[in-house]
């Protein structure tokens with residue numbers, strides 16, 4: 659079984675981003691970029707499926723600028739077998755366009771499972787996996803907290819839902835999106851980082867995938883971006899009574 663994992667290059671989660679003065683978006687000049695954290699979890703899960711013998715090959719795919727090669731190399735250093743970079747230039751690509759590109763790659767690679775993050779931490783869309791499932795007409799297990807191969811053609815996915823856990827059985831080929839508690843991604847060792855430099859990485863354009871440039875034209879316009887209001891300083895109270903009084907009369911929460 660071949661597994662395809664979608665990995666996105668995003669602003670590192672430790673970076674405090676600044677809103678551009680004109681409100682048109684975030685100032686990303688000289689900002690540290692990394693693999694989307696949910697995608698690291700997706701890579702880890704795919705590698706574990708390979709280590710258990712359930713998967714035969716782990717292929718990573720990223721849609722973005724040429725620097726997304728670094729993101730793919732990170733996943734290759736974790737243990738994936740090869741990477742595919744679909745180069746689309748500087749403009750942000752919306753989830754539907756990414757899903758169309760992933761569909762084309764999934765079909766040409768004849769994979770049985772696609773694992774994506776539940777959301778990218780830059781756009782917080784939480785759409786790509788679901789759209790890919792619809793475009794391919796494959797079943798989906800979203801927000802997975804556990805993934806298990808039940809039989810060679812069935813996948814068991816546990817999902818954290820309000821008030822408990824839900825277990826689904828999906829017939830392969832299928833789509834899985836990862837939640838935070840699925841696993842703890844491994845760190846790449848130095849020897850593996852060196853080895854990853856030599857792993858195969860194909861660079862494709864939309865026309866290589868027989869897709870039109872029209873699919874990446876934006877359908878949305880960001881009209882404004884605002885930073886959250888600064889937090890007000892806290893105060894110290896001298897006693898429980900004072901705290902209760904403030905909660906009752908000032909915060910009006912009791």
Ligand code: AMP
Pocket residue numbers: 664665666667694696697700719720721722751753756773774775776777778779781782783784785786787
């Ligand atoms: P989103 O729907 O934008 O929140 O993204 C959900 C997931 O789709 C991410 O965690 C990635 O696994 C995948 N994805 C989104 N955009 C890209 C991209 N440009 N390249 C590769 N994978 C992506």
